[in-house]
Amino acid sequence: MTLSAFVCGSATLLGGCLAISDAIAPKVTFKQPARSAEASALRSVIILADSAEVSQQMSMGLESEMSKLRVDERPYYTTAKLGQRITAQPSDAQLSAMARSAGVDAVVVVTGGGSSVTATQSTEDRYSCAVNVKLFKSCPKDQSRTTKMACTTTLGSAAARVRIVRAVDARSVFVDVVNGQAKHYRCNDQDIPQADRRQIAYDAVVSATTATMQILAPSYVQGPLDLMKADAGLPAEVLKRFDAASEFAKAKRLDEACSRFEELYTDYKESTALTFNVAFCHEVRGDMLRANQAYKRASELANAPDAQIDRRLTLTEKALRENPAVFMPANPNAAATQAPAGKVAASGNGRRVALVIGNARYQRSALVNPVNDARLVGERLKRIGFDVVTLENLDSARFGAATRDFGARAKGAEIALFYYAGHALQADGENFLMPVDNAKMRTMEDVRDGGGVQLAAVVAQLDVAAPAVKLLVVDACRDNPLPSANRSLAGGGLAPVKQPPEGGLIAFATAPGRTAEDGTGKNSVFSKHFADQLMVANQTVEQLFKRVRAAVKSETKNRQEPTEISSLVGDVVLATSK
Incomplete structure (x- = not known):
């Protein structure tokens, strides 16, 4: 038997070969996303605390950790400073005004801090042999002795209420009690110091501070x-x-x-x-x-x-x-502020992000073109300067995670563009984008309750992210993926959108209540012309979609008419001449 076989064969007592191989494998550093995507977008903060000792310790610990935190070898926070001690609970509006006055993104408030230390007694069995035993020989049963050894577990706990209020909209993006623990275990026959209760209490506060930092910002852990x-x-x-x-x-x-x-x-x-x-x-x-x-x-x-x-x-x-709102690295050189109305120019200097989804491999009523459409549009967006994530054939869990992640990426962007190709349905006036795991979706109620992604939810996530410009493009309604499917829904197509996102535009491949053509070639009629127009320099978004509409109507002999609804202010240009 080889050494590796012996180790793996013996490893069953320790949980298998994986435990052994992980223990001896070289270690690398993994980035962990912040647990609050909204909080992680706030890079300059003031930290306030009440008079409780634990609150004060945590606030000072946070200020220290924020000041030295580096992510991707760059300082993560531009500003992290302690504010005055608070004696009452300020409102969100008051905290927002304080943040704006100080020129920071948010205020972090730590209140109600407390800690405790408890000791629990237990025993451990100790085994000995009354006679000397040779190596690899067992102790005779009549010479074996068992004694009880007294042991003490000392557990420290600390907790405080953490509240994070964003300056721009006076909203609490995180409110919860954050806990930390520290543990000391000692048996009377061990040559280790007895528990220092004050040190254990302090270690619990450090643990709570670390847990708070993991909410606020990315962190790093070691792994094989x-x-x-x-x-x-x-x-x-x-x-x-x-x-x-x-x-x-x-x-x-x-x-x-x-x-x-x-x-x-x-x-x-x-x-x-x-x-x-x-x-x-x-x-x-x-x-x-x-x-x-x-x-x-x-x-x-x-x-x-x-x-x-x-x-x-x-x-x-x-x-x-x-943690669906997984951390995605933003362009560190990108402008982090929104462009004012009328100033979203063709310079291309701001950060532009896009999520492109193509769903074709449906469990019921598969489509031909959406994946090709997504690849085409994603490639064109990359060529004009977008940071693009292109995803294919998403089930309900991955679809939801993808859109939540996109909301996190869109924070501080100049332009955020969402493109979807695949099935979509309307139910009671709401539009749902369809994940590919639709085998059990037999009625509109199934769609509503069983995994359909509301277009309104994507819009809401972008509203929270607040990029300067929000663009949503939906190339859907190609056929009905529910039982008794045919090429057009009864009362088919999508419902009209009455209100576009603020500072945004939603474009549809066809008019409300109508269905779109999948196309006889590699791509749908709409996506083909949309991708072509993306490469035309110096035209505004409105001009782009007017030209797409004309081309689609001409090719389909007026059977399909793309529409859009807009609240854009100023000229938005996606591609510029070199």
Whole structure:
């Protein structure tokens, strides 16, 4: 038996080979998203606390941690300073006014702090032998002795109410009690100091401060390096470069390793190992959504059960369930302020983000073109300067996570653009975008209650994110995915949208109550012309959609007429001449 086989065979007592391999694998640093996406967008704050000792300790700890926090090797907070001690609970409006006066994004208020320390007695069994026993020999039963040893568990707890009020709209983006704990365990026969109750209480406060920071900002944790070995079928030169990238990772130069894996992946996208390793790089950077999508793609390429892929899929899916508003890195050089009305110009200097979704592989009533449409539109948006996330064939859980994540990415952006191609339905005047796991959706009630994504919810998330310009483009209503499906719904199409988002525009591939054509070629009629017009320089968004409407009407002989509803102020230009 080899040493590795012996270790893995013996590891069943410790929870299997995974526990052993994780323990000895090289460690890498994983970025963890902030638990509050809204709070994480606030980069300059004042910290207030009441007179409670724990509140004061936490506020000073927060100021210290914020001042030294670096994310992606850059300071995360531009301002983090302590304010005056408060004697009453100020209103949201008062705190917002205070933040605006100080020129910061928000006020963090820590109140009602308290701590406690408790001790619990227990015993542990100690085993001894009354006679000396040779190595590998067991003690005779009649010589075995068991004694009870007294032990003490000292547990410290600390808690305070944390409230975060945003300056721009006088709204509490987070309000909750945050807890921390510290533990000391000692048995009387152990050569360790007895518990210092005051130190344990302080350690619990530090734990509560750390928990608060994890709400406010991204953090980092250590985890095992978990890269996949190269596919056997890769060319020799590629294998050599693959191995070189792996060596950089083992040497804790993961940035260089990921850069090399991603360069190789550009030309070998059918490689399971490269797809997996690129996914791992996304995960390490805290980009759980892209990591999860890439792991799913690696699983498809493997075309067989794979424990390593399944392990990472489980971890990323758990992260998405627990914290859907996953942290996505913004362009650090981008302008973080909204452009004033009438000034959203063609300069392209502000941050522009886009979420592009194409759903085609439905469990019922699959479509042909949406994935092609999403890829085409996503590629064109990238070419004109957008930071684009393109996702395909989303089920209800991933669809919801994707839109919540987009809301987090859209904070502080100049332009946020949402594009969707796939099925959509209306129920009681509400428009629902359809995830691909629609097998059990047989009635409109199923759509409403069982996973359909409300277009209004996407609009609401963008309203909260408050980018300067909000653009939503819906290429849907292609047919009815419910039972007895046909090419047009009874009373078909989508419901009219009565009110566009403030500072925004919603465009539909066809008029309210009408259905859109899927197209006879690779792309839908609408997406083809929309993508073409995206590349036309120096036209406003309104001009763009007028030209799309004319082209679609002409090609469909007036059977399809795109529409839009707008509250834009000023000229918005997506593409500019070089």
